Amino acid sequence: MEDPKNNDGKPCPCAGDAAESGNKASRRDFLLKLGVGLNVVAGGLVAVPILGYALNSFAEKPDLQWIDLGPIDQFGEKTTRLAVYDNPLKRSWDGATAEIPCYVRRTTGEDFTVFAINCTHLGCPVRWFEESRLFMCPCHGGAYYEDGSHASGPPPRGLYTYEHKIATGRLLIKGGILPTLANPNV
């Protein structure tokens, strides 16, 4: 009988080995299986820190604190004005991206509404127009009334509002999250 050969005509080492001894072949086989098994375990172990690191912002729920917007006297009655707060979760290298704007509307006394600046359609910054008492979006033409309700255009709902409270004459809000339709209560 002819020896099994490779294409180039040299004897095939594996076939030779198998003929030589069944023991060695089964040891190779075992080592291969062990090697694959160990690497599956190692891969799993490597995946834990890598995925944990990369997906951390997917899983983490930010713990929001009250942010001081200043004494309520600076917001006149029957007015709406822009206020800027420092993102409570900011990093030192955030620069001006940590200065988050919002619109504070005071009707009378302690009746406040604090709107996010982001249009509910696709997130562009809405602009307040004192004279027509409208918020207008520069992207797709959304408009909102002064109470934040939808006035015209594509937005699916009124402006997002911040949770707020008044303590010792100061206006406090809970902020630091970009509001989206998935998370409308900033």
Next chain:
Amino acid sequence: MSKSPHIPLQKQAMEAARGVFLWLDDRLKITNLWEHTGGHMIPKSSASWFYVFGSATLLCLILQLVTGTLLAFVYVPSGAEAYSTLEYLTYEQPLGWFLRGMHYWGSEFMVTIMFLHMTQVFLFGAYKYPREITWISGCLLMLITLGLAFTGQVMRFDSDAYWGLGIGAAIVGRVPFFGEQLVHLMLGGPIIASETLSRFFAIHVFILPGSILALVALHLRMVLTKGINEYPKPGHVVVKETYEKEYAAIIKKEGIPFAPHGIGKDLFAAAIVIGGILFFTAFFGPKGPSAPPFPAITDVVPRPDFFFMWIFAVAALMPDWMETFGLLAVPPVVILVLFALPFFNGTGEKHFSRRPVAVIVVLLVYTAFGVLTYLGITSPWSPEMRAWSADITPSSRVLGRSPLELQGLIVLQNKQCRNCHAIEDIGGKRGPDLADVGMRLTAPQLARQVIQGGGNMPAYGKNLSPYQVDALVAYLSSMVPPGRKPARDSTVPSYPAPETALRGSQ
């Protein structure tokens, strides 16, 4: 002295060089590699001007890798620093503006040429059997290229980039169940901040370029294993059983090595592409940066780069009810159809003259892209934020008006009506032009429209005093072009009254 002593020296040098090459070739098998790559055989008909777009796209990629790496020498991907390094690159770093320009125009060229390549491949039936993987890897390359274009727009960290991220987050935020988590994953935290920029930087310079190189290798590998598409002939159909034999026969009969005999047109196109990028850079310079990426600056009009303008337009024009569906479900379906194309349309005619549906699809896609891009650039649906304070009123719209009407004009201007309503084409285009509104609406209709709004106009009832409404309606009623009649109520008898008309004719 005579030349004779030099000749042996030259010969010696040649021999030595030959020896070095043979030694290298023995170790590295360069000749063998060349025969199977650059020198592979292609059908003579494929050395066509229509076949230059693939290599031109690859050339753009190489240029992008070079200019991008050089920009990374200076650029700092940090929320606090990115904008100042962009300004430094543009205004202070010697030739920094030129490198920024080359990278910007290189991206525009790359996306354009890539789509031309894709169109050519589609119209020439090159995606058909047995080149399915060539097509699919090309589709993936297209997606990665668009990903590079989007993340690259974020690298130019100005107000457009900042709000572009906001728009991206708003779209992701529409995903059911996991919307919030996905937004935070995309932004690297709960809000757009420095970590967002770092994340996009890593995607733009490591993840996507790495993936694109791997896929280019696969794409080219497929070109080598299954061959470049032959120039299709009308009536010549692809049949799975016979195609590969036919292709082998073509190569045998009229095959030429890609390099040097088939590469001439590619080289010519490459020079034009490089020249084009240099020309656009030298004459138009880099794009931006526009206003700094400070969220507290609300005086901005965010707009995407050219290639995403059509999406911007679609987002404005889609009916409200299909928006979430259109933004989230349609793109994956379109991508799936593209991927599946060689499997449901893998045989038959290749030539476009026998494929009317393919030609119509291409015409429709290009028309839609062109129209939507034009609309995105002009954005007629956006209010013009400065129209009320900056736009002029034509003198013919002021002269000869009564004091009440002029008061109405002031109301019109002060209440920002002009942001959405133009007068003789000056002002916003969201609502109708008011130049002839007195011809279309009667005074009571005008008052109702102003007070109650409707038809996409906000209601101004709470915001205008009765006197202001009176004045505004008086002014708008006066907006009747010369020689035309004002609007009238159809329930009121027309003038002159019938009996008057009768008397007149007697």
